[in-house]
Amino acid sequence: MGEAGPGHELPLRLFAAFRAAVDAVHDDLAAHGHPDLRPMHGFVFQAIGTRGTTAVELGARLGVTKQAAGKTIAALEQQGYVERAPDPRDARRKAVRLTPRGRDVLDRSARTFARVRAQWAEQIGPDRLDALEADLAALAPGEAFRLDAPGWFGPDR
Template sequence: MSRSGADLALLLLGGFRVLADSATAELAERGYPDHRPVHDFAMRAIAAGADNASELGRRMSVTKQSAAKTIATLQERGYVAIGPDPEDARRKRLQVTDLGQQVLSTGEAIFDDLRAQWAQQIGETNLRALETHLQTLVGTEPMRFDTPGWVSRGTTPADG
């Protein structure tokens, strides 16, 4: 049976969705019932240097207001804190808390477990072949976790 290019795109997206949904459900089982993939994207962006709402919005391809709402949610849950900037006492910086780092580490371990489940389902050799083929097609650098707005091709909402 021949499949279309659209079918391939949907299968790849479906694979991502299955992994993301499974990880979210497992995080809930492990004590983080209110954690969502967007929170992971935001915390990774903050850990990588997005230390204010404007920069977080740029990195996530969302408005500053949307980024500020995400920050407020992450602060409320104890995943992110605002601290002093060591270079400018007048400025405040976002920082991922120890609890936030714990959630990120737990999520990474869950994805390792999910990969192992896929290897068990289709065989380690087949999974490695799939990974190798995907690297050949999309490159060896994995997609950054702080760029959920990749569909917008790097433009910000203000850019249109």
């Protein structure tokens, strides 16, 4: 094995791999009628999920203010990705749900991430990729899918 590089290179390489996967998803989404979506929207769609949420809950999951969540919801609603409806758990609140167009984004993204994973397995070998995933799970224990990246990258951090 070669000599290890400077310590700052590892997180940058991890981020570059993450970005390559996300860029592949967004290239596919753009080619299939979703050119205006950005990586942050993936976190939003995951935080809304298949059951929906409220603006307050969305902001908390994303680590952003209720106002920032509301602004994002309004933009996605205008583009036809989400809709607001009475919350079945509390009639005083509005639930935010994915529309069929929003669910298409989630389905398409999942297929593209699977294709990227298969390409990586072909490139470095499935055993090495499995080991890499296991090693990353050991290095970053806890919740596998943290959705608060938008807030974490925000100006208040």
